[in-house]
Amino acid sequence: MTPAQKIISSIEKMKHADTRLSSKETLHVLKSLTKVSAESKLLEKAIYLILLTKKHEIQFDTLSLRENQIFQLIGSDFKSKEIASLLNISESTVATHRKNISKKLGITGKGNLKNIAYKLTQEKQYEKAKNKL
Numbered sequence: 458m459t460p461a462q463k464i465i466s467s468i469e470k471m472k473h474a475d476t477r478l479s480s481k482e483t484l485h486v487l488k489s490l491t492k493v494s495a496e497s498k499l500l501e502k503a504i505y506l507i508l509l510t511k512k513h514e515i516q517f518d519t520l521s522l523r524e525n526q527i528f529q530l531i532g533s534d535f536k537s538k539e540i541a542s543l544l545n546i547s548e549s550t551v552a553t554h555r556k557n558i559s560k561k562l563g564i565t566g567k568g569n570l571k572n573i574a575y576k577l578t579q580e581k582q583y584e585k586a587k588n589k590l
Contacts, residue, residue, distance in 0.1 A: 460489035519561045527554045531571055532578025 458466070467486050487504050491497040520528060523544075530540045537555070541548045559570050 460492045463489050520558060524554055524558050524561070527551060528558055528574050529578055531555070532574030532576075534575065 464486055467482055491501060491504070526544065527540055530543065535543070537548050537551045540546075541551045544551075555570060559565070562570075562573075564570050564573060
């Protein structure tokens with residue numbers, strides 16, 4: 458089966474099912490697209506982000522309650538200043554929590570904490586909405 462046929466097959470499956478692609482299926486589609494796309498570098502970045510997120514999924518129980526709150530706010534696109542104001546803490550405390558979250562989850566690189574938090578927060582919101590239906 459060619460990469461294009463695999464992509465079409467995955468899309469056809471989605472049309473007949475009321476579900477999203479799993480991480481594994483998403484990776485498969487993106488890897489197939491890198492072979493036929495002029496935007497392979499962008500797709501490789503998306504693959505990297507998915508793999509990075511997947512690597513850290515099982516470690517979230519190590520975060521404290523406050524770290525989880527801050528992680529959720531980061532994922533909801535709140536800036537450190539906004540988080541500090543909302544939680545009535547200093548910006549330096551938020552910075553410390555961000556550093557500790559990154560350390561506990563093994564996240565390195567500028568922007569990766571925000572990217573991972575955003576992706577997982579959106580997935581949780583989707584699951585909540587889906588469960589309400």
